[in-house]
Amino acid sequence: MHEEALTRWQRGWSASRGWTDYQQVDDVTVVRVGEPQRRVQYVATEQNATAAAHLALTDCHPPGTSWLTIATDDPDRLAAGLKPLEAIRTQWLMTISLAEQATYPVPAPYILEVSETPSVIDVRICGYGEVAASGRMAVLHTGAVADMITTDPAHRRRGLARAVMTALAQAASTRTAYLSASPDGRPLYESLGWTTLIPVLVARTAGTSPT
Ligand SMILES: CC(C)(COP(=O)(O)OP(=O)(O)OC[C@H]1O[C@@H](n2cnc3c(N)ncnc32)[C@H](O)[C@@H]1OP(=O)(O)O)[C@@H](O)C(=O)NCCC(=O)NCCS
Incomplete structure (x- = not known):
């Protein structure tokens, strides 16, 4: 179970x-x-x-x-x-070994911002004067957990969420990760290689x- x-x-x-x-x-x-x-x-x-x-x-x-x-x-x-x-x-x-997640660059003209505490990584992608997409990953010895992955509706389907996931995975390094996917999020994570448990x-x- x-x-x-x-x-x-x-x-x-x-x-x-x-x-x-x-x-x-x-x-x-x-x-x-x-x-x-x-x-x-x-x-x-x-x-x-x-x-x-x-x-x-x-x-x-x-x-x-x-x-x-x-x-x-x-x-x-x-x-x-x-x-x-x-x-x-x-x-x-859902779960993945982050080293196996597909990687995607941040599309131009968007800019990536990453901030980290010892246990939480925050990623924001900004463009056109606003935060277009963001996400968070908690990094614990029990595994990494992605959370609050969101793209502003005006900026969707441009590859921003997969760029957020790429940046989070790179910052978290080679760990097993988990998340709880919404119906909107599940196809995104599947396209990156995540498995539904x-x-x-x-x-x-x-x-x-x-x-
Ligand atoms: C889910 C969400 C973050 C996707 O953001 P996005 O920036 O549009 O995603 P991307 O452009 O990076 O999409 C990457 C790929 O994921 C898949 N995908 C993304 N959203 C999808 C959707 N609604 N339906 C089907 N496939 C989708 C596609 O394969 C897409 O590639 P394609 O556009 O070349 O077909 C965004 O729709 C959102 O913020 N939804 C509301 C909040 C939410 O549910 N977040 C997830 C919480 S788990």
């Missing part, structure tokens, strides 16, 4: 977002996020989905602010079984998140 990959992804995702307070409860990783619309994030494999759902449904956070990410072979079946939790979307846990269902407690 790719438990180790899921854990490695969660460690990097948490590092990328600055969510450093997490612990294991009943084989569920509980990340104390503390943001108004996401108080807590539960991460688990499907075999622990019931425990994760129980935690989400019995915690003391406002409706709509407890989130779950559950790795599952069948997101639709799991979504039906998790009610009254609300299924939000399906993503895909398993779908992940993103769900949350029902109710309106506070603004």
